[in-house]
Amino acid sequence: MDSIHVTLPDGKVVEVQRGTRIDEITPAIATNGNIVAAKIDGRPVDLSRRLDSDCSLAWVSIDSPDGLDVLRHSTAHLMAQAVQSLFPGTQVTIGPTIEDGFYYDFKRDRSFTPEEIEKIEARMEEIAKANLKVTREEMLRSQAIELFRRMGEDYKVAIIEDLPDEVVSLYRQGDWVDLCRGPHVPSTGAIKAFKLTGVAGAYWRGNEKNEMLQRIYGTAWPTRQALKEHLRLLEEAKKRDHRKLGQELGLFMISDVVGPGLPIWLPKGAMVRSILERYIVDIERSMGYQHVNTPQLARVDLYKRSGHWDHFKENMYPPMEFENKEELVLRPMNCPHHITIYKHGLHSYRDLPVRLAELGTMYRYERSGALSGLSRVRAMTLNDAHIFCLPEQIQAETVGVLRLIQRVYRDFGLKDYWYRLSLRNPMDKANFVDNDAMWDGAEGYLRQALDEVGVSFKEAVGEAAYYGPKIDVQLNDVLGHSETLSTVQLDFYLPERFELEYVDRDGQYKRPVMIHRGVISTMERMMAFLIEHYAGNFPLWLAPVQVKVVTVTDQQLDYARKVSAELTAAGWRVELDERNEKLGYKIREAQLAKIPYAVVIGDKEVEAQTVAPRRRGGENVAPLSVSDFIQRLKFEVAQERGEA
RNA sequence: GCUGGCGUAGCUCAACGGUAGAGCAGCUGAUUUGUAAUCAGCAGGUUGUAGGUUCAAAUCCUAUCGCCAGCUCCA
Numbered sequence: 001m002d003s004i005h006v007t008l009p010d011g012k013v014v015e016v017q018r019g020t021r022i023d024e025i026t027p028a029i030a031t032n033g034n035i036v037a038a039k040i041d042g043r044p045v046d047l048s049r050r051l052d053s054d055c056s057l058a059w060v061s062i063d064s065p066d067g068l069d070v071l072r073h074s075t076a077h078l079m080a081q082a083v084q085s086l087f088p089g090t091q092v093t094i095g096p097t098i099e100d101g102f103y104y105d106f107k108r109d110r111s112f113t114p115e116e117i118e119k120i121e122a123r124m125e126e127i128a129k130a131n132l133k134v135t136r137e138e139m140l141r142s143q144a145i146e147l148f149r150r151m152g153e154d155y156k157v158a159i160i161e162d163l164p165d166e167v168v169s170l171y172r173q174g175d176w177v178d179l180c181r182g183p184h185v186p187s188t189g190a191i192k193a194f195k196l197t198g199v200a201g202a203y204w205r206g207n208e209k210n211e212m213l214q215r216i217y218g219t220a221w222p223t224r225q226a227l228k229e230h231l232r233l234l235e236e237a238k239k240r241d242h243r244k245l246g247q248e249l250g251l252f253m254i255s256d257v258v259g260p261g262l263p264i265w266l267p268k269g270a271m272v273r274s275i276l277e278r279y280i281v282d283i284e285r286s287m288g289y290q291h292v293n294t295p296q297l298a299r300v301d302l303y304k305r306s307g308h309w310d311h312f313k314e315n316m317y318p319p320m321e322f323e324n325k326e327e328l329v330l331r332p333m334n335c336p337h338h339i340t341i342y343k344h345g346l347h348s349y350r351d352l353p354v355r356l357a358e359l360g361t362m363y364r365y366e367r368s369g370a371l372s373g374l375s376r377v378r379a380m381t382l383n384d385a386h387i388f389c390l391p392e393q394i395q396a397e398t399v400g401v402l403r404l405i406q407r408v409y410r411d412f413g414l415k416d417y418w419y420r421l422s423l424r425n426p427m428d429k430a431n432f433v434d435n436d437a438m439w440d441g442a443e444g445y446l447r448q449a450l451d452e453v454g455v456s457f458k459e460a461v462g463e464a465a466y467y468g469p470k471i472d473v474q475l476n477d478v479l480g481h482s483e484t485l486s487t488v489q490l491d492f493y494l495p496e497r498f499e500l501e502y503v504d505r506d507g508q509y510k511r512p513v514m515i516h517r518g519v520i521s522t523m524e525r526m527m528a529f530l531i532e533h534y535a536g537n538f539p540l541w542l543a544p545v546q547v548k549v550v551t552v553t554d555q556q557l558d559y560a561r562k563v564s565a566e567l568t569a570a571g572w573r574v575e576l577d578e579r580n581e582k583l584g585y586k587i588r589e590a591q592l593a594k595i596p597y598a599v600v601i602g603d604k605e606v607e608a609q610t611v612a613p614r615r616r617g618g619e620n621v622a623p624l625s626v627s628d629f630i631q632r633l634k635f636e637v638a639q640e641r642g643e644a
Numbered sequence: 645g646c647u648g649g650c651g652u653a654g655c656u657c658a659a660c661g662g663u664a665g666a667g668c669a670g671c672u673g674a675u676u677u678g679u680a681a682u683c684a685g686c687a688g689g690u691u692g693u694a695g696g697u698u699c700a701a702a703u704c705c706u707a708u709c710g711c712c713a714g715c716u717c718c719a
Contacts, residue, residue, distance in 0.1 A: 103714095111648055200714030201647025208716050212647060215714070243712095247655085256692085256710045315718085362719095367645050368710090370717060382719065484719065522719050553676045580676080588680035602678055614679055 007056035022057065023047040023186070034222075035059045036190055037070045037183040044070070046136050046183040060183075062190070062222040069097050074134065074185040075124075075194050075220035076102040081176040082123035083216070086116075092178060093155040093204065093213055099480070100230060101219035105202055107155060111214045112199050120216070121196050131189030132173040136182055144168045144179065155204070193227035194220035237478045242531035243373040249536055249594060251527070251544075252374060261371040261378030263524055268544035271573065272530075273523050275542055277359055280383055280408070280520050287404055289357040289385055294337035296361050300327040306336045307497055311466050315364045334360035335516060338386040339498050342512075347502040352512060353389035353397055359523070360384045374528035375483075381523045387515040388500065394513055398449035398471070398488055401517045405473055405486045406453075408519055411641055412530065413539070417485070419455050420472040421446055422463035432466055433493050442490045443469045465516075467493035478532045485529065489516040537616065540596045541637045548590040549576045549611075552583050552602035559606045563599065566626050572633060591616060599629070 002018045006025060016025055022038050022045070037044055037060040040051070044066055060066045076095035083090055083106060095104030112120070139147070141160060147170075148156040156179050160168060171180045173188055185191065198217040204210035221227040238244070246252045251269030258264060265273055281291055300319045303309045308316070312332055319327035331337070338356045347354065361381045370376055389397050409417060424432040424439050432439070446469055450457050457471070464470055470489035474482040491514040494500075501509040520526045530542070540546055549564045551557055557578060564576040575595075577586045583600065590598040600612040610623040613632075624632070 114649080198713060199648060202715045203646080206716075208646070212715080214647080217714080254711095260710070364719085367717070369645065369647095369715080372712090376718075380719070487719075518719070525719060550679085552678050555676070582675095582677050582682060583679060584677090585681055586679090591680055598679075600679060604678085612679085618679080620679070 005054045019050045036062045036185045072097040072102040072220045076104045103217045105213040105215045128191045134173045134184045193224045240532045240535045242528040245536040271544040289355040297328045300329045302336045330363035332364045355387045357385035374524040383520045388512045394445040402453045417475045419457035421459045422470045424464045425462035539640045546573045547597045548595045549599045550586040556601045560601045
């Protein structure tokens with residue numbers, strides 16, 4: 001009589017007694033190592049969960065996203081158990097899963113040494129092998145607090161005290177227990193392939209004012225092969241690291257004599273950069289932007305008026321003071337300068353939109369620990385523009401920017417990106433301008449623009465700039481992490497602060513709206529991204545050296561010089577290898593330098609007045625005349641740029 | 645900024661208390677070579693910097709600068 005109906009994953013409905021455990025209904029799955037958890041009406045639970053009402057069940061297999069999450073969470077527990085058994089007195093705090101893995105934060109006086117990490121790994125293997133049952137129990141909040149207090153787990157106590165629930169769940173494996181929502185694998189034996197990947201300090205609750213905890217990162221996979229494959233991918237990604245390739249290919253350097261975070265562009269890197277600059281400036285001009293140039297210093301009052309001094313001061317270099325008390329700062333942003341240009345003259349509504357663009361160099365103070373290669377620097381040149389427009393032009397202008405972004409991404413072959421609509425956090429009045437009507441309106445315009453372009457987007461609360469909402473275009477990097485490349489920000493605030501005006505059709509002075517936008521980010525970050533995106537193999541149109549001319553012996557040097565001069569005169573970036581080395585050696589160097597074409601010249605080519613191109617990678621092209629080769633190069637560039 | 649790891653020749657690395665070494669790159673010479681490394685010789689260093697311990701320091705200790713992985717922050 002006290003029975004319930006359970007719909008099984010295969011659609012069958014069974015009638016079982018209330019309180020039956022999931023793994024009792026279909027004993028087969030209990031022994032199937034591939035199933036690590038179940039879902040009751042879509043909610044993940046342990047396989048040992050008792051069913052108390054009609055429901056439908058689904059299995060969570062270890063290689064599904066949910067299953068991996070369970071596995072990694074359980075591995076975090078496994079690690080915490082190992083740590084506490086090896087190092088008594090260490091307190092546990094939190095141990096969530098993250099992309100591809102997990103971490104657990106511990107409170108311990110000293111940090112973990114590499115040797116200790118090895119010991120922890122070994123102990124984890126032992127516990128996994130012992131195949132301890134993982135059991136769940138529920139407990140009143142107050143009891144749990146009492147329990148963890150007795151255990152000396154102050155952080156767990158603090159966590160439970162913040163939980164709203166009256167009943168909390170605990171998980172036990174062997175003599176070890178942790179507060180956790182679950183679900184977990186049925187027993188530690190389900191954990192078969194893991195590796196601890198790093199130690200780091202981390203602040204309790206992510207706040208740098210709190211004490212520092214010791215974090216251990218790890219990764220876990222259903223099989224050893226999957227783990228191996230993951231570690232191999234990490235190695236692959238390392239080879240594409242722009243810092244490594246930048247050094248190998250002679251693109252840029254950072255000198256601790258000049259200063260950290262202040263990149264120095266070497267000739268080859270500067271070549272790529274200037275191609276990028278020319279490319280983006282040309283496109284912007286064709287789309288109605290006017291390029292300007294403004295100085296990198298300004299009176300501090302300019303930034304006081306803009307509000308940056310209040311909101312951005314910790315990222316600004318302190319003012320330089322002179323005898324006459326004039327204070328100058330290195331600019332951290334270009335907008336006030338562009339605003340100044342706008343204010344230089346009267347604007348009719350007929351003039352709008354005014355689109356001012358600049359490759360503006362600016363300086364931001366970054367904490368030393370934040371610096372990283374070209375992607376996080378202290379001096380950077382932004383592909384910046386400010387659109388001053390009528391309120392009714394916002395949507396069209398935003399759409400225009402989005403289309404520009406799409407066009408540029410196509411040219412770089414970027415496909416793996418997504419849009420993020422970054423909104424204010426209405427609760428956070430301190431970090432966002434306090435004007436709900438302004439925000440609501442602005443957020444609406446951006447949504448409409450995204451809809452008009454017809455792209456899907458994710459909303460992110462609290463990610464807006466302090467003066468307005470924005471659309472960020474997020475790219476996935478080599479490791480799958482997303483980073484902002486392009487951004488479109490709506491701003492009603494600076495026009496107000498600077499009392500920007502235009503004369504409307506009715507003769508009244510009115511406020512324009514500002515759109516801040518960046519398409520290819522900063523030259524530094526774009527370069528970092530492209531190096532990794534192409535793994536250093538720049539397409540022909542971007543390659544710092546496009547053609548390397550190599551001869552079989554030095555007998556062909558005269559002709560090779562002529563070929564090289566002809567290509568150079570036609571505008572191609574060419575290097576001639578005049579060294580007395582064997583052909584294979586010179587080919588090898590051209591390949592390692594990732595030059596798109598090596599052009600081979602031997603007696604046959606001199607005789608026939610041709611060149612024998614070899615593409616980067618090894619593909620040989622049948623010998624052809626220099627002018628035919630140039631046609632081929634032109635065609636290839638046109639293809640890359642979507643013009644052929 | 646914080647936690648941990650690491651700084652040796654231009655590059656990649658060895659030496660881990662007892663006279664700093666290799667490969668590649670560079671230079672010189674020989675070789676005249678057909679699609680990813682021809683051979684030989686030469687040269688190259690106050691071991692990031694500054695102190696300290698020691699008969700003796702690249703090696704141990706302290707400070708400092710920088711790099712790396714995270715935390716925090718972000719274009």
